[in-house]
Amino acid sequence: MKPNTRHRKLLLCLPFMLALNVQGPSAYADTSSYIEAVTADVEEFSTGSFNPPEESPWVAKIAGQSASGGSPQEKLEDFSSFIKEKSPGSYIFYSKLPKEYQTRLHQDYLATGDLEKIKQDIFKYSREVKRQNRL
Amino acid sequence: MKYHLTRIMSNLGSRAMLASLCGIFSWSAIAGVDRTLPLPPGSIAPSADEVAQQVYFANHFYSFKNFSIARRGSTMSVLINQSASNKESTVSLERHINNDYESEPGEAIRSRDLAIFHSGNMRGTGMLVTEYTEDDKSKDYMVWTPELRKIRRFAQPQQDEAWGGSAFTFGDVTLRKPDDETHELIGKKIFHTCLGAIEDLEGKHFRFVGELPNRSCRHAGKEVYGLKSTTKFDDWWYDYRISYVDTSSFADYRTLYYKDSKLIKVVDRDWGLVNSDKKGDPRALFWKYWYGYDLRTGQESWAIVPQKVVEYNTDRSSSYWTEKTLRKIKR
Numbered sequence: 001m002k003p004n005t006r007h008r009k010l011l012l013c014l015p016f017m018l019a020l021n022v023q024g025p026s027a028y029a030d031t032s033s034y035i036e037a038v039t040a041d042v043e044e045f046s047t048g049s050f051n052p053p054e055e056s057p058w059v060a061k062i063a064g065q066s067a068s069g070g071s072p073q074e075k076l077e078d079f080s081s082f083i084k085e086k087s088p089g090s091y092i093f094y095s096k097l098p099k100e101y102q103t104r105l106h107q108d109y110l111a112t113g114d115l116e117k118i119k120q121d122i123f124k125y126s127r128e129v130k131r132q133n134r135l
Numbered sequence: 136m137k138y139h140l141t142r143i144m145s146n147l148g149s150r151a152m153l154a155s156l157c158g159i160f161s162w163s164a165i166a167g168v169d170r171t172l173p174l175p176p177g178s179i180a181p182s183a184d185e186v187a188q189q190v191y192f193a194n195h196f197y198s199f200k201n202f203s204i205a206r207r208g209s210t211m212s213v214l215i216n217q218s219a220s221n222k223e224s225t226v227s228l229e230r231h232i233n234n235d236y237e238s239e240p241g242e243a244i245r246s247r248d249l250a251i252f253h254s255g256n257m258r259g260t261g262m263l264v265t266e267y268t269e270d271d272k273s274k275d276y277m278v279w280t281p282e283l284r285k286i287r288r289f290a291q292p293q294q295d296e297a298w299g300g301s302a303f304t305f306g307d308v309t310l311r312k313p314d315d316e317t318h319e320l321i322g323k324k325i326f327h328t329c330l331g332a333i334e335d336l337e338g339k340h341f342r343f344v345g346e347l348p349n350r351s352c353r354h355a356g357k358e359v360y361g362l363k364s365t366t367k368f369d370d371w372w373y374d375y376r377i378s379y380v381d382t383s384s385f386a387d388y389r390t391l392y393y394k395d396s397k398l399i400k401v402v403d404r405d406w407g408l409v410n411s412d413k414k415g416d417p418r419a420l421f422w423k424y425w426y427g428y429d430l431r432t433g434q435e436s437w438a439i440v441p442q443k444v445v446e447y448n449t450d451r452s453s454s455y456w457t458e459k460t461l462r463k464i465k466r
Contacts, residue, residue, distance in 0.1 A: 031428055031435070034331055038401055041328045042377060042391055045321045045361040058329050060355030111408045113353050113423055114442045 034058050079106045083118070090119045093126040101125045168313065169245075170197040170234065174416065183318035186362050189385035189418065190378065191313050193406075196232060198419035203231040203446040211253060212440045213343040216301050217333055219433025226299060227254040227343040229444070233456045243267055247456035251464055254343070261461040279461035286458055295372050301436035302427035304372075307390075307402055316364040326359045326379055326388060330403035331426040333437045344441050348424060351405040358382045373399065384408075384417040402427045409447060421445055 037058035044050045052059040080102065084091040094102065105125070109118050168188045175181040175189065196202045204212045206229045213227045231249045236242045248264040259281035266274050273291040280287060294306035294315075306315075329352035341347045360382055365375040373392040380387050386406040392399050405423040425438040 031331075031334075031433075034428070035398070035401070035430070037328045038331075038389070038391065039398065041326070042361075044324050044327075045377070050325075050327055052327065058331075058350070059327055060329050060352040110353050112442075113351065113405065113407045116443060 076103060076106050079109060083122075086115060087119055090122045094122045097122070097125055097129060101129065168192060168197075170237065172197065174418065183320045183362060184313065186320065186360055186380055186385065187313040187316070187318045187364065190362070190380055190387045193385045193418045193420055194387070195309075196234065196421075198416045199232075199447045200235045201231070201233045201447065201449060201451060202421070203229070203444075203449070203451075204440050205229050205231070205444050205446055206251075206253065207444050209343065210345060210441050210444055211343050212438065212444065213341070214299055214301060214436065214438045215333065215336065215341075216299070217335075217435045217437075221335075224300065225254060225342070226252065226257065228252045231451075231455065233451075233453060235453065237268065243269070247453075249456050249460060259464060261464045263456065263458065263461055277458065277461065279464055281464065284462075286461055301438070302400065302429040302432075302434045303402060303425065303436060303438075307427075308425075315368070316366050319363045319365075321361040321363045321377065323358060323360055323382065326354055326357050329355060330388065330405050330424075331401065331428060332424075333426070333435050336437070344439050347437075347439060348405075351423070353405075354381075354388050357388075359388065362387075381406075384420060386418075386420050399431055400427065400429050407442060409445065421447075 033053065033056055036053045037056045040050065040052050040056075040059075076099075080091075080094070083094050094105070097105075105118055105121055108121065109115070168191050172188060172192050175185055181189070192198075211227050211229050213225060216224045229251050233247045233249075234245075236244045236246065245266045245268045247266070250262045250264075252258060252260045252262075261279035263277045263279075264274050265277075276289040276291065278287045278289060279285075292305050292310070294304060294310045296305050297303070298305055298308050329350045332348070332350040336347050337349045339347050358381070359379040362378045362380050363375055364378065366373060373394050374396075376390050376392045378387045378391075379389040384406070386404070388404060388406065390402045392401070403426040405425075406420045407423045408417075409419055409421055422438075422440055423442065424440065425436070427436040428434075
């Protein structure tokens, strides 16, 4: 290969090499929004107020407070949507349960985070409600 | 033969990793904290030292006689490490902890912790960690090496050593004691954010655990103490750390590490209540996952414990936590 040909090939490759170089850091895990949310949260200990980053997917919606992003299943409606998304079959039975049972399931989920147990309980409560209706 | 020896040496060389993985559910003796530590009365606000002791109690599973993250079929716990360049490594394991020794008078053992590894180059390796009632006595680490079919003994690792090549250290997961730091309560507030998770992997199908969890936002809205803990060690890798501690269960959801006033690492822990009827000790909790992010290196680590492999207070005999079990591990 003649030197000038080699140089031409290198020149042709240069934009790709530069592009790779530029793309390098962006290929890393983007945790900046997480760190921003974490920092805003911890600052509340010193400032006394929580100033969340806008539209952060790491800031949870808390009942009675305005915060952006997140879906913590803090509200019963969010929890119902969560069940519908995660287990459409169980949701059919869940949606027919009286609100008190739905609230109980919601509270249990907040405490344990165990979706499998929640699904079992949905069927258990469904049977319970059915039995009560028969009497 | 040469190949086998190389593998053995490699496994022995990574004993720190083994030991660290074992550390996730092992617990250390410290003066004043054992299984008898009572829950502080609700009417009196606990001091910073008391909160630190309660956190230690919860993290070392003192509420349970024994606690296992077993194997159910192909489902078991997994540790995923992702480097800044998205290089991924995975280790799966089962763990069995026995905390039921001190009922015997004069018993020298406080707890035993058995780990069996099921994937990676540590497959078939077992580890038995013994902790003694004497506070000053260090733990015994016995490793079963499948290639040699022999048990090797190792010294207790250092607190700042990386745990399983992850963003967690031995100190984070097991060895750090409340006495190693001075504690200060910096306030009480509502926890607002979701716990961390490796974003690329959230909700995805993954070997050993089925489906990986999504980020946990269940704890948002809970009341937490801010506990500032300053290390007593000189030239340590962090100056102080701030932990979010649940005011009723003493679960530490998040810890932020600072060096020269800069945030250098975050460790999040998703806790689950083993008993959903909410009766009994509120500290009877287990880890659903740990997430760690090291801002210095960009490394992320995620240790996931599927709930269906969690067992506790079983009737398993203490003889299970002996060298005999190590020797029985299939090659």
